[in-house]
Structure formats: structure tokens, C-alpha cells
Amino acid sequence: MKDLVLFIAKALVDNPDQVEVREVTGEKATVLELKVAEGDRGKIIGKEGRIIKAIRVIINSASAKLDKRATVEVVE
Template identity: 30%
Template structure:
């Protein structure tokens, strides 16, 4: 999951070195927290949240074989 998020997000960031992804997995869900440079937060969220919604959709579909729910948050 971390590698997929990194592959999606790095090309769109102005400061890709500041990208940090923390992933926690429990019995019922997977939680990924994305930390980026302050100038890149808008790029990750997108206008009206379109970009982060698309990222969440991709990550959820990549985890389709598992019954765990995936959460992606931006800090």
C-alpha cells in the first residue's frame, strides 16, 4: 500500500523528498497517513478534494482482494 501511494504521489509533488507515508494495519482496516510539505498539501487534496478522492479510490480498489477497509488521510 505504501509503495502504491508513493508511486502515485511523488510525481505530482514539488517537494517529493518531504513525502512520508505512515501505515497502520488492524484486524478490520488499513490506515495510511500522508505527510507532505506545506506547499504540496493543495496539490494532494486537489480542487474540491478531487485528487485525494481519486487516490482513495485507487488504493481501495487495489485492496479489493482483502476484506479490510482502507483509509487515507493527509496531514
């Protein structure tokens, strides 16, 4: 999951070197914390949050196939 988020995020931003993904595993779900450069945050979120919603749908579908739960959060 972490590699998938990293791949998608690096393809969307201007500064792919500053993309970081941290995986926090809990009892029931995994949270993938996505950190990008200040200027690229808008590109990851998109208009009305459409891009981050699409990333979450992809991760949700991929994790469901593995019988797990995962979500993506953008951190500052």
C-alpha cells in the same frame, strides 16, 4: 499499498523528498497516513478534494482485490 500511495504522491508534488507514508494497521482496516510539505498539500488534495478522492478510490480498489480494507488520510 504503502508503495502505491508513495509512488502516486511523489509524482504529484514539487518536493518528492518530503513525502512520507505511514501505515497504521487496525483490526478491520489499514490507514495510510500521507504527509507532504506544507506547499504541496493543496496539490495532493486538489480542487474540491478531487485528487485525494481519486487516490482513495485507487487504494480502495487495490485493497479490495487483496480482500482487505484500506484508506488514505492526509496529515499535517
